[in-house]
Amino acid sequence: MPELPEVEVVRTGLEPAVTGARVTGVEVVEPRSLRRHLAGALDFERRLTGRRLTGAVRRGKFLWLPVEPAAGEAPVAVLGHLGMSGQLLLRAPDAAPDRQLRVRITLEHPEHGDLVVAFADQRIFGSLALDRLVLTADGAPGGLGASSPLVPEHVAHIARDPLDPAFDDDGFVDRLMRRRTGLKRALLDQTLVSGIGNIYADEALWAARLHYAVPTGSLRKPAVRRLLAETRSVLERALADGGTSFDAQYVNVNGASGYFSQRLHAYGQQGKPCARCGTPIVREAFMNRSSHLCPRCQKVPTPR
DNA sequence: AGCGAGCCCTGCGCGC
DNA sequence: TGCGCGCAGGGCTCGC
Numbered sequence: 001m002p003e004l005p006e007v008e009v010v011r012t013g014l015e016p017a018v019t020g021a022r023v024t025g026v027e028v029v030e031p032r033s034l035r036r037h038l039a040g041a042l043d044f045e046r047r048l049t050g051r052r053l054t055g056a057v058r059r060g061k062f063l064w065l066p067v068e069p070a071a072g073e074a075p076v077a078v079l080g081h082l083g084m085s086g087q088l089l090l091r092a093p094d095a096a097p098d099r100q101l102r103v104r105i106t107l108e109h110p111e112h113g114d115l116v117v118a119f120a121d122q123r124i125f126g127s128l129a130l131d132r133l134v135l136t137a138d139g140a141p142g143g144l145g146a147s148s149p150l151v152p153e154h155v156a157h158i159a160r161d162p163l164d165p166a167f168d169d170d171g172f173v174d175r176l177m178r179r180r181t182g183l184k185r186a187l188l189d190q191t192l193v194s195g196i197g198n199i200y201a202d203e204a205l206w207a208a209r210l211h212y213a214v215p216t217g218s219l220r221k222p223a224v225r226r227l228l229a230e231t232r233s234v235l236e237r238a239l240a241d242g243g244t245s246f247d248a249q250y251v252n253v254n255g256a257s258g259y260f261s262q263r264l265h266a267y268g269q270q271g272k273p274c275a276r277c278g279t280p281i282v283r284e285a286f287m288n289r290s291s292h293l294c295p296r297c298q299k300v301p302t303p304r
Numbered sequence: 305a306g307c308g309a310g311c312c313c314t315g316c317g318c319g320c
Numbered sequence: 321t322g323c324g325c326g327c328a329g330g331g332c333t334c335g336c
Contacts, residue, residue, distance in 0.1 A: 002329060035312080061330075083330055085314080100314085123313045125330060181306065190331080197329055247316090250329070267329095288308085289328085 004195030013253030060194025086126025
């Protein structure tokens with residue numbers, strides 16, 4: 001569900017609330033949400049309680065809250081992934097519990113007082129964990145919002161995303177052209193470029209007028225650069241609109257929806273006229289999910 | 305290297 | 321009204 005713009009909306013919402021705040025309590029309601037924290041829910045609660053958080057950082061669809069380092073301890077962060085249905089919500093301590101509440105973290109902020117970070121998740125594909133921070137391969141900050149070149153161990157293999165100031169455009173173009181696969185597969189490969197999911201892959205391909213099965217090796221550099229520019233553009237516009245919400249599933253930290261669903265040109269638009277040429281958008285099964293495209297603007301690549 | 309299948313889950317809308 | 325089915329924004333691991 002949440003892709004880069006939605007997760008970035010959550011990050012910017014959390015940042016002022018968690019930066020400088022001290023964890024006064026941790027309650028794991030659903031242990032399965034701690035699946036990625038191998039030492040278990042109790043260990044998570046014990047090790048996090050009492051610690052101070054220093055910010056909110058994002059790379060792709062991963063989000064983490066660095067923990068103020070303790071003497072003699074390796075640096076760690078609270079790592080979160082929303083999966084298909086996860087939410088991070090800011091609540092008052094006395095607020096009624098959210099539906100599908102999985103983890104509850106109470107904070108004491110020097111200026112904002114007591115507040116709760118509630119992790120809600122219908123499908124439990126998302127997770128929280130305490131993860132060790134390791135040095136980034138390129139020496140640049142770990143992600144958007146980071147002040148140091150550190151990244152959680154479980155995120156180290158994920159590529160930077162197109163909104164990261166340290167994203168390497170030339171490196172991306174070269175690596176994509178060396179791949180031997182289709183364009184949409186490449187866009188969805190988080191180790192090549194991160195943050196793009198099914199919605200924004202379809203939107204970026206529609207904007208670039210490229211079919212999802214176009215072989216990565218068949219494009220020339222300028223075409224790949226255009227695809228990257230269109231991808232970045234759609235991510236930025238979605239972020240400006242607060243993300244894509246089809247229902248109450250995706251919301252910001254205050255529970256509010258984003259409005260980009262009104263500006264989608266391909267995803268979920270099957271049967272509606274293409275905004276460029278009027279041809280009805282079609283939906284096709286691809287990679288065990290749906291792909292949406294304009295059959296006229298996005299021609300099937302001719303096999304050879 | 306690339307790719308498909310299986311798995312981790314809940315809940316909604318639809319057709320019968 | 322009830323039931324089964326397909327579908328949903330993600331990602332990890334395994335085996336070919």
